[in-house]
Amino acid sequence: MSYETILVEQRGAVTLITLNRPKSLNALNSQVLEELIVAFGAYEADPSQRCAVLTGSGEKAFAAGADIKEMADKAATDFYTGDFFSRWTSHLVKTTRKPWIAAVNGFALGGGCELAMMADFIIASENAKFGQPEIKLGVAPGMGGSQRLTRAVGKAKAMDMCLTSRMMDAVEAERSGLVSRVVPLASLIDEAVAAAEAIAAMPPVATIANKEMVNAAFEMTLDQGLLFERRVFQILTATEDKAEGMAAFIEKRPGVWKGR
Numbered sequence: 001m002s003y004e005t006i007l008v009e010q011r012g013a014v015t016l017i018t019l020n021r022p023k024s025l026n027a028l029n030s031q032v033l034e035e036l037i038v039a040f041g042a043y044e045a046d047p048s049q050r051c052a053v054l055t056g057s058g059e060k061a062f063a064a065g066a067d068i069k070e071m072a073d074k075a076a077t078d079f080y081t082g083d084f085f086s087r088w089t090s091h092l093v094k095t096t097r098k099p100w101i102a103a104v105n106g107f108a109l110g111g112g113c114e115l116a117m118m119a120d121f122i123i124a125s126e127n128a129k130f131g132q133p134e135i136k137l138g139v140a141p142g143m144g145g146s147q148r149l150t151r152a153v154g155k156a157k158a159m160d161m162c163l164t165s166r167m168m169d170a171v172e173a174e175r176s177g178l179v180s181r182v183v184p185l186a187s188l189i190d191e192a193v194a195a196a197e198a199i200a201a202m203p204p205v206a207t208i209a210n211k212e213m214v215n216a217a218f219e220m221t222l223d224q225g226l227l228f229e230r231r232v233f234q235i236l237t238a239t240e241d242k243a244e245g246m247a248a249f250i251e252k253r254p255g256v257w258k259g260r
């Protein structure tokens with residue numbers, strides 16, 4: 001499929017997806033969503049691809065939010081009957097079981113911040129700025145900002161950002177647990193792809209299992225989560241990759257994974 005609003009490139013086992021509407025600071029419209037669904041679906045289905053990186057084109061923005069010009073004339077019934085925004089989470093979070101990293105270059109505002117928070121983790125450039133400024137438009141986060149941001153940075157900072165529309169810079173975002181690493185803008189893609197390559201080199205079954213376990217922490221009680229973790233760990237011990245991983249450690253050589 002040819003895309004108009006995103007760029008997709010494979011670098012070895014890593015799929016690099018770039019939001020490509022730089023003139024509107026990569027604002028997220030319906031076409032971006034449809035193309036991302038196809039691109040993430042292709043990534044998920046391709047066994048040669050082991051990790052993905054999502055970034056924004058240009059140096060200014062990852063994504064400055066949902067496309068305000070597209071939303072401006074929509075009626076409430078359009079948002080409601082079309083269940084606007086629900087497909088972002090269902091496709092990019094729920095059905096994408098393989099890992100992906102958001103490489104945030106510049107503004108990640110509104111839906112842009114929410115899209116980044118759907119990733120398994122965020123690597124930010126030094127000029128990154130995160131915010132949920134929807135209140136200034138007379139609305140509120142609609143794609144997870146009130147929930148995922150609060151879980152990531154806690155009530156005080158999430159409330160501050162949602163109510164005042166204050167942006168968080170990269171240093172504060174790392175200090176607050178929103179991003180895992182901050183790197184210079186010039187090396188952002190290299191660093192994110194290197195992190196993705198590190199993940200791509202891990203045993204495939206254990207990769208999906210680790211992702212599922214960490215995500216379970218947001219859905220389960222501690223007791224349920226600990227049980228889930230233990231059971232999945234126990235199942236992993238039946239894989240050929242477990243036998244290979246332990247043998248490789250003892251024999252002081254790299255493991256060769258079968259994905260089973």
Ligand code: CO8
Nearest residue numbers: 023024025027028064065066067068069109110111142143
């Ligand atoms: N939608 C549409 N166009 C946008 C958006 C946007 N969110 N953000 C920027 N643009 C456009 C501008 O209109 C402008 O276009 P033009 O040149 O044709 O006038 C171009 O991008 C450049 O923007 P600016 O001239 O404003 O650039 P500045 O450097 O002066 O300012 C800012 C940069 C601070 C990022 C500023 O553009 C801004 O405040 N943008 C809007 C940020 C915002 O309010 N985001 C939240 C949107 S609402 C939302 O995301 C709802 C979430 C619900 C779920 C979403 C699911 C997808």
